[in-house]
Amino acid sequence: MSAANFADRLLEACAAKGGPVCVGLDPRWEDLPERIRKGHGEDAEGRAASFLEFHRAVLDVVAPIVPVVKPNVAFFEALGAAGFRCYLETVASAREKGLLVIGDVKRGDLGSTAEAYAQAHYDGAGCDALTLSPYLGLDSLEPFLLRCREKGCGAFVLVKTSNPGSADLQDLEVGNLRVFEEVAILLRGWAAGPGLVGTRGWSSLGAVVGATHPKEVAALRGMLPGVPFLVPGYGAQGGTARDCVVAFDSRGEGAIVNSSRGILFGWRKGPLAERHGEARWERAVEEAALEMREALRASLPKGS
Amino acid sequence: MSAANFADRLLEACAAKGGPVCVGLDPRWEDLPERIRKGHGEDAEGRAASFLEFHRAVLDVVAPIVPVVKPNVAFFEALGAAGFRCYLETVASAREKGLLVIGDVKRGDLGSTAEAYAQAHYDGAGCDALTLSPYLGLDSLEPFLLRCREKGCGAFVLVKTSNPGSADLQDLEVGNLRVFEEVAILLRGWAAGPGLVGTRGWSSLGAVVGATHPKEVAALRGMLPGVPFLVPGYGAQGGTARDCVVAFDSRGEGAIVNSSRGILFGWRKGPLAERHGEARWERAVEEAALEMREALRASLPKGS
Numbered sequence: 001m002s003a004a005n006f007a008d009r010l011l012e013a014c015a016a017k018g019g020p021v022c023v024g025l026d027p028r029w030e031d032l033p034e035r036i037r038k039g040h041g042e043d044a045e046g047r048a049a050s051f052l053e054f055h056r057a058v059l060d061v062v063a064p065i066v067p068v069v070k071p072n073v074a075f076f077e078a079l080g081a082a083g084f085r086c087y088l089e090t091v092a093s094a095r096e097k098g099l100l101v102i103g104d105v106k107r108g109d110l111g112s113t114a115e116a117y118a119q120a121h122y123d124g125a126g127c128d129a130l131t132l133s134p135y136l137g138l139d140s141l142e143p144f145l146l147r148c149r150e151k152g153c154g155a156f157v158l159v160k161t162s163n164p165g166s167a168d169l170q171d172l173e174v175g176n177l178r179v180f181e182e183v184a185i186l187l188r189g190w191a192a193g194p195g196l197v198g199t200r201g202w203s204s205l206g207a208v209v210g211a212t213h214p215k216e217v218a219a220l221r222g223m224l225p226g227v228p229f230l231v232p233g234y235g236a237q238g239g240t241a242r243d244c245v246v247a248f249d250s251r252g253e254g255a256i257v258n259s260s261r262g263i264l265f266g267w268r269k270g271p272l273a274e275r276h277g278e279a280r281w282e283r284a285v286e287e288a289a290l291e292m293r294e295a296l297r298a299s300l301p302k303g304s
Numbered sequence: 305m306s307a308a309n310f311a312d313r314l315l316e317a318c319a320a321k322g323g324p325v326c327v328g329l330d331p332r333w334e335d336l337p338e339r340i341r342k343g344h345g346e347d348a349e350g351r352a353a354s355f356l357e358f359h360r361a362v363l364d365v366v367a368p369i370v371p372v373v374k375p376n377v378a379f380f381e382a383l384g385a386a387g388f389r390c391y392l393e394t395v396a397s398a399r400e401k402g403l404l405v406i407g408d409v410k411r412g413d414l415g416s417t418a419e420a421y422a423q424a425h426y427d428g429a430g431c432d433a434l435t436l437s438p439y440l441g442l443d444s445l446e447p448f449l450l451r452c453r454e455k456g457c458g459a460f461v462l463v464k465t466s467n468p469g470s471a472d473l474q475d476l477e478v479g480n481l482r483v484f485e486e487v488a489i490l491l492r493g494w495a496a497g498p499g500l501v502g503t504r505g506w507s508s509l510g511a512v513v514g515a516t517h518p519k520e521v522a523a524l525r526g527m528l529p530g531v532p533f534l535v536p537g538y539g540a541q542g543g544t545a546r547d548c549v550v551a552f553d554s555r556g557e558g559a560i561v562n563s564s565r566g567i568l569f570g571w572r573k574g575p576l577a578e579r580h581g582e583a584r585w586e587r588a589v590e591e592a593a594l595e596m597r598e599a600l601r602a603s604l605p606k607g608s
Binding site for chain 2: 121186
């Protein structure tokens, strides 16, 4: 893990790769290419081996195109210990190929338990950044912030998530604001804390804001200067490049947009399936990543 | 997994064991008896083996005394794949000894990711119940509620946690209520949903409320009839049996109180260390569990 500030590393990687694209690694065994599935058993060990083979091939294809990948640990945990090992190997493989890794773990616990999660996913797995839940408050984030300050790690706190149910709690009204806006105000204070802000004014502590809520994302961008956004919900969940523009500042900086299924499994139907099909699925993954990068580039202000 | 309602199973187990005590399995390698540590290596595999040996011995001691154990997966994840395997083996061992298992995972994610977590911890690990985060709303709980309805599983949603930082978000004022009370109102509706309420009026969907906030716990008990409480914060975190009484209804039903360090590692200092010391640590664990059960019994209304 570099000791350089995470936000600096993120900006640099986005510039180097020519676009703020994150590829979500949400493996589904049923959706893998048949050739890969047939090469391993159908038990947990075999499925985990298939996941790893698939991810390594995906990483080879996307490493020259995108700066960041985001494995969601839930799909790995579902395969038990073999899946957890596959998660660790996937993170290691991505880092070897020069990619930044956001571990999508959405953890949130207190005291020594939060410390154990930080050990597991920063120190152990080697993730550059993690997604975290805000429900338990600032003291639950401290072990993660310690690594942001001392080891160049990053964290993205859930603020406004992309699912419809996000309204249940996040949209409750607290005076003139909603709960997610109150979380944003707390986050603004935490993100400005000592040792977190990089040379270009961005914090290592960011926010997760869903592309499916462009109005809310625009308001949050105004409220949270210097707080980088991780924006899920692009593609399969319905968010477009235009929806995502509001997550960036006027220079086209400050956000990273994630697509998972649209890039990993776009070859299973529609135009990409017609052009490439399963036989050339790697080319379809490449084309989907390139298309997303170009769509974001075309929508963002120049200079990005 | 039994198809009987989780709340019914929980009440029955509490009655059978004579008290609503949950032992939290939060393993810390440094705190294990030296004899166990020396029996295995110091690498992740060795530490995981030590955890498992320790847990099996603890489970043998507490199985006749308490109805429920609660492994916190963070401490296992910190040891990587070997730790995750140890978590699965610990859960299996507890169930073999007739204990109910609450997987303290505090997960919260959306759609197919929530489904993957439910697969991992109910279907895969075999936990009877899980702790969950409410931040993403009801749709994020659906895969878990499905297992509550169809497989006799349970879930405890974080409402008011025991840490000081819980005030940051949970205590924000929403009109005349605070955020955690709004979460309680949402939870009340969700918990009354079809297929969740058992024969004695309690739901399989419960709430996590910290013993460190007795005033709030009392208010929540009034707001949430039929919603069982999982109450952490007893012992090492400062909560007493008297603090916990307000979590129960007038019949002394409806809550389970957790202690982790106080039972697992009480023999490391204080009176239990003087009486038993490390040589007889199992007896100290037994005494700590019996003491806690008696303290709760003495404080609760008769008939419990």
